[in-house]
Amino acid sequence: MRELNVAIIGGGFMGQAHSLAYAVGPLGADLGATVRRAVLVDNDAAVAQSAAARLGWAEWATDWREVVARDDIDIIDICTPPQLHEEIALAALAAGKHVFCEKPITNISTEAERMVEAARAAGVVTQVGFNYRHTPAIAFTRRLLDEGKLGVPLQFRGTYLQETGFYNTDPNRWRARKATGGSGASGDIGSHVVDAAEYLLGDIVRVNALLRSKGAGAETGWRDDAERIDDDLIDDGGVWICQFASGAIGTFAASSYSSGRKNRLFFELDASRGAVEFDWNSREEFRVSYVDEATDHRGFRTVHTNTEHPDGWWRLAGLGTGYVEISAIQFQKFIRAIVHGDDVERPDFAHALHIQQVMDAVAESAITGEWVDVPRSERS
Amino acid sequence: MRELNVAIIGGGFMGQAHSLAYAVGPLGADLGATVRRAVLVDNDAAVAQSAAARLGWAEWATDWREVVARDDIDIIDICTPPQLHEEIALAALAAGKHVFCEKPITNISTEAERMVEAARAAGVVTQVGFNYRHTPAIAFTRRLLDEGKLGVPLQFRGTYLQETGFYNTDPNRWRARKATGGSGASGDIGSHVVDAAEYLLGDIVRVNALLRSKGAGAETGWRDDAERIDDDLIDDGGVWICQFASGAIGTFAASSYSSGRKNRLFFELDASRGAVEFDWNSREEFRVSYVDEATDHRGFRTVHTNTEHPDGWWRLAGLGTGYVEISAIQFQKFIRAIVHGDDVERPDFAHALHIQQVMDAVAESAITGEWVDVPRSERS
Amino acid sequence: MRELNVAIIGGGFMGQAHSLAYAVGPLGADLGATVRRAVLVDNDAAVAQSAAARLGWAEWATDWREVVARDDIDIIDICTPPQLHEEIALAALAAGKHVFCEKPITNISTEAERMVEAARAAGVVTQVGFNYRHTPAIAFTRRLLDEGKLGVPLQFRGTYLQETGFYNTDPNRWRARKATGGSGASGDIGSHVVDAAEYLLGDIVRVNALLRSKGAGAETGWRDDAERIDDDLIDDGGVWICQFASGAIGTFAASSYSSGRKNRLFFELDASRGAVEFDWNSREEFRVSYVDEATDHRGFRTVHTNTEHPDGWWRLAGLGTGYVEISAIQFQKFIRAIVHGDDVERPDFAHALHIQQVMDAVAESAITGEWVDVPRSERS
Amino acid sequence: MRELNVAIIGGGFMGQAHSLAYAVGPLGADLGATVRRAVLVDNDAAVAQSAAARLGWAEWATDWREVVARDDIDIIDICTPPQLHEEIALAALAAGKHVFCEKPITNISTEAERMVEAARAAGVVTQVGFNYRHTPAIAFTRRLLDEGKLGVPLQFRGTYLQETGFYNTDPNRWRARKATGGSGASGDIGSHVVDAAEYLLGDIVRVNALLRSKGAGAETGWRDDAERIDDDLIDDGGVWICQFASGAIGTFAASSYSSGRKNRLFFELDASRGAVEFDWNSREEFRVSYVDEATDHRGFRTVHTNTEHPDGWWRLAGLGTGYVEISAIQFQKFIRAIVHGDDVERPDFAHALHIQQVMDAVAESAITGEWVDVPRSERS
Structure with missing residues (x-):
């Protein structure tokens, strides 16, 4: 079965919440792929190292540019403050990665317009964290x-x-x-x-x-x-x-x-x-x-x-549906759209x-x- | 104890709802006055007669002008369609009656302005049915x-x-x-x-x-x-x-x-x-x-x-509070304002x-x- | 239309609650009879007088035996403490009155058995205040x-x-x-x-x-x-x-x-x-x-x-249903059973x-x- | 950091639910140990293989006795039907494993009594799935x-x-x-x-x-x-x-x-x-x-x-608390009791x-x- 390697940029609250969802979302869900928590990136090395260990990421790094450039990474998940979204997303799209970006997509619509344009050109799957x-x-x-x-x-x-x-x-x-x-x-x-x-x-x-x-x-x-x-x-x-x-x-x-x-x-x-x-x-x-x-x-x-x-x-x-379950559903849709290429509503x-x-x-x-x-x- | 005689104009739904409230509101409430359902007025004689009998009014009538002019009436309660409110209210105020008027006070603000003016001149108690x-x-x-x-x-x-x-x-x-x-x-x-x-x-x-x-x-x-x-x-x-x-x-x-x-x-x-x-x-x-x-x-x-x-x-x-109880409170405040002349919020x-x-x-x-x-x- | 005269025994909380219901329940309800609050009885004369005035009863009295014996009374409503229920009810039933009794019917089942027996013999309408x-x-x-x-x-x-x-x-x-x-x-x-x-x-x-x-x-x-x-x-x-x-x-x-x-x-x-x-x-x-x-x-x-x-x-x-409305329904059923003699569930x-x-x-x-x-x- | 290796017996609904909890519960929770999903056991080989793959277990097996005997396993998690609980638990306790057992502990109290006795003798941590x-x-x-x-x-x-x-x-x-x-x-x-x-x-x-x-x-x-x-x-x-x-x-x-x-x-x-x-x-x-x-x-x-x-x-x-979150808390307490040996209420x-x-x-x-x-x- 296909393996999708994820790199997450940002080890704060949202990086943590996404980690839980990546850990649990694929389990038993017939996504057509396994999902591997490959690299957690944070510009603060101590944060990156600690968060990667605590949240089950195989590696940690501090330079998102290097990670975005790696061939073994399939998905870039952006959990940084919004003013960094455009730069990271454009680089990731240029590298042909599928991109998940936390909301708001940016604080400025013109930035978001460029991201939409680049996503269309790249032909990859994008999604934003309206969970x-x-x-x-x-x-x-x-x-x-x-x-x-x-x-x-x-x-x-x-x-x-x-x-x-x-x-x-x-x-x-x-x-x-x-x-x-x-x-x-x-x-x-x-x-x-x-x-x-x-x-x-x-x-x-x-x-x-x-x-x-x-x-x-x-x-x-x-x-x-x-x-x-x-x-x-x-x-x-x-x-x-x-x-x-x-x-x-x-x-x-x-x-x-x-x-x-x-x-x-x-x-x-x-x-x-x-x-x-x-x-x-x-x-x-x-x-x-x-x-x-x-x-x-x-x-x-x-x-x-x-x-x-x-x-x-x-x-x-789902006998009870919490924040983690909802996040899991969110990433299940994202992964399905990548694997099946079909029109998954997201x-x-x-x-x-x-x-x-x-x-x-x-x-x-x-x-x-x-x-x-x-x-x-x-x-x- | 002082007795307040009420004439109600309009025998429809609101006339009925007010009748219930007049029947029950004064009971045991220390209002400083008894309240007597004196006359129910409706321009349809059959409606007036039937409603008065069913709702406990002592008399019925069809001409509101005559009733408004009666010396033995203290309160005029207006339950007609809104386009009639101004005329009746002005007549009642001119006759020195206290006036309760169902909402909306009128459909046209200029009419309502004249009613406010007349109420101020008359120095009586007015209230509108925001129950x-x-x-x-x-x-x-x-x-x-x-x-x-x-x-x-x-x-x-x-x-x-x-x-x-x-x-x-x-x-x-x-x-x-x-x-x-x-x-x-x-x-x-x-x-x-x-x-x-x-x-x-x-x-x-x-x-x-x-x-x-x-x-x-x-x-x-x-x-x-x-x-x-x-x-x-x-x-x-x-x-x-x-x-x-x-x-x-x-x-x-x-x-x-x-x-x-x-x-x-x-x-x-x-x-x-x-x-x-x-x-x-x-x-x-x-x-x-x-x-x-x-x-x-x-x-x-x-x-x-x-x-x-x-x-x-x-x-x-009040072990349970329904529409009738709320209406009763509404009229208790109105009666208190008439009897005590004090600043009853209404x-x-x-x-x-x-x-x-x-x-x-x-x-x-x-x-x-x-x-x-x-x-x-x-x-x- | 037939008029039913009520005597209520007991001017406490339940006497007051019943008074509200008698005042409002018959209004506009097509009961086939008018209901008149005739006499309020309490063995404390001050209570009886005050409660009658406040709650709209035509007369007051202190001796329930005299009142039960009156020909002009159709209904005896018992709001006394439970240990008095049997004696009053038996007297009322013997006098051919319809009897409404607050709950519990008595504190002792043998007393209640005698009341049931007497009610059956009298052939009148009885009801208990399970409101x-x-x-x-x-x-x-x-x-x-x-x-x-x-x-x-x-x-x-x-x-x-x-x-x-x-x-x-x-x-x-x-x-x-x-x-x-x-x-x-x-x-x-x-x-x-x-x-x-x-x-x-x-x-x-x-x-x-x-x-x-x-x-x-x-x-x-x-x-x-x-x-x-x-x-x-x-x-x-x-x-x-x-x-x-x-x-x-x-x-x-x-x-x-x-x-x-x-x-x-x-x-x-x-x-x-x-x-x-x-x-x-x-x-x-x-x-x-x-x-x-x-x-x-x-x-x-x-x-x-x-x-x-x-x-x-x-x-x-009934845009909102409170305690008084429910009590009104209770007495509407009682009155209907008296007037129509039919099988009103109660x-x-x-x-x-x-x-x-x-x-x-x-x-x-x-x-x-x-x-x-x-x-x-x-x-x- | 200490690693705790888990073997789960039973690949049905509860095996699946526990898998989710093991995947997510340890993430970021400062348990003092990492938790590894080592072996999933089911007597049906096809079920075992499929469930292990889908639920993130490193190995699968069909003979629970062999797995219980392995030195590299720290925790036995029993998700079988209740009539098998005693036998598996006694074997696991004899092998010095910590044991988590789904509820009911057994269907027969005498079996449960023997399990309690064995747990006391083994001095390990036990817990039952009252989640x-x-x-x-x-x-x-x-x-x-x-x-x-x-x-x-x-x-x-x-x-x-x-x-x-x-x-x-x-x-x-x-x-x-x-x-x-x-x-x-x-x-x-x-x-x-x-x-x-x-x-x-x-x-x-x-x-x-x-x-x-x-x-x-x-x-x-x-x-x-x-x-x-x-x-x-x-x-x-x-x-x-x-x-x-x-x-x-x-x-x-x-x-x-x-x-x-x-x-x-x-x-x-x-x-x-x-x-x-x-x-x-x-x-x-x-x-x-x-x-x-x-x-x-x-x-x-x-x-x-x-x-x-x-x-x-x-x-x-925990912005929303679902079944998975509650299960995660359940296993966090179990792991803490193993790691810290203190009196964790469970x-x-x-x-x-x-x-x-x-x-x-x-x-x-x-x-x-x-x-x-x-x-x-x-x-x-």
């Missing part, structure tokens, strides 16, 4: 939409809330500034719910947003203009409404200051023949209501998807570019106060 | 905000969803047109969640909205311009974002086409020291999370308010005017695509 | 069982939990002793869930129980024999299992010491073709799962019953006797440690 | 009990429900008979909730049970004696009550015929200072209520434990024996109708 959409309940919603069971989508309402605290305690810190690589609540977590929305309803074509950032002088709220978002300051949260190409409408919220919300990705979708509700914190539950049920039995039903994993016996391990670079364009439009609208159009994606 | 805010869990949230326990409000997310079906199956029907008295999902149900938002966070100062109406030619969605909202067509639902005077931001959604949602009024409020969640369908639950809890005990707690009714032993009957005409102005701005924004400012209320 | 079973979601479950939609009941699991605190802080207090009229958690609240079980599954035929009572010397638990239940001491809670005549089995729990449970009546029923779940704290939700659903849509559905009230337009007021004296016999068997089993048989009810 | 108790919310409940934060446990109510269907469609099949290795709903799934109960409250000392088995002649229910459980027939479900050594009481239910319950392990615990609720289907939620909270803030709070994994950065992967053979004795007592009580005493465990 939540792989949750079986979300994927099943997509299937019902494709089959017409839910009718035409009409309204989408999504939120991604955390209680990690304000991104910006000091607007002068690098973390608070886009220019120095920062990313706010809308881009960091809000983009996941935008991804879910586009996965289910297709392209968003225009947005109008209110984002807010905690200013230096404000103890608790955003009471004056100084606290308004500006061209460079990242946001701590916000709200936006949108129109989809299909005619559907949507509303979104993101925040880092939602007490009691450790990690709440939530959405509701109303379509002409039914409605669906999803909450990451009860992610195993597929909840659906159909318009044409008998009156005395109409309402949301809760279907436990935890034995419905799409992948053979692996579903049995968020590739072109898709991630469009999400980035939506988030750019959200940020622009928050500054200008105007509706901002989003380019149509190539998928449409 | 949901009287739910103990909402009122308790307001108290915690007033006491500073939740800190500064930052973000509000509210929805009011029903599955009653599209308002407009034919855009030429009177029901589908504002000019002929129609009111869409945003005004009809969305206004309740706007009321909850303003009750808790104060004035909304600008809004931006997307409303949609099912057009004649559209079977299932709103795919073309014909289905966009126009100047007169009412909406089947929509989304809007807003800014509050306090600096907080908010997002709203309303719809008549949400499968599985019989009557879902829902909101979440993030403030700087805590967050609150409310769902009408579990209305007895007050749900709150505080920022400063110990990490391993931080999260939403669910407090059953069903024995916490503010009104003496009556709370005991949605009076001035308040209802502001809600109407917000809804007007939502409708205008949906047509123009621009942010629309809302006048500051007199309360602020 | 929770009238919740639409429970009544609908019964209907589905009657229609065979759920198949054969197999297992019932019910709990009634409160956090009112231990019944017994001092085992020498009258409240702690059956002989002096006390009733423990199993009898006081557990009997409601036994009523729900028998309403849905028919007769319980034998039980085995563990009840516990907080002893004088125990600070926190029940660590020694002194804290075991004895022949006279009432319980603070307990667990019991049972067999139904149908072959189904069940488990029950009751407690007064369940932190966080203000008033939790909960049950689950597994039947051969489906399952139902009920929680009083979300009493408007009917939750059902069917065995023969498609695999990917199988699970509990939640149907909001709050617009499904059985009684004409009244259902509209818990009459014979039914309440059987519940009492089950609770007696539970108490006996807790003392003897043996299975205790329950006589078959007359209904079966 | 659910490792859920962070359950482990945290234990910690709060140990610290006295919840006071003294008073009442435990647990259920384990599935909808897998009746175990017995034909009482003559081997699956339906204990003698031929069958295990019913009470033993198969009910034992997990008994394990949770003993983990939190200590020894159960006596039980009384009703178990039922679907008889050959019964289409849907268990209407006659033929369907009663007998000495050898396994059960499809049942209910039982128990007394704990501490004086607390409990009730349990298990079933294979609960529509809508894919895998519902649920329990509630009332203690003198607080209460806890757990549901496997929302396993990331720790729900607790304390007696001494302020009245207007008293109720269950929901704490998301999904970032509270006890094991360093690994907690980050369910060892002695513990599993006691659970088996409780389940034997449940089965015996269901046949005799009597209370059955359970021996005290060695832990107590």
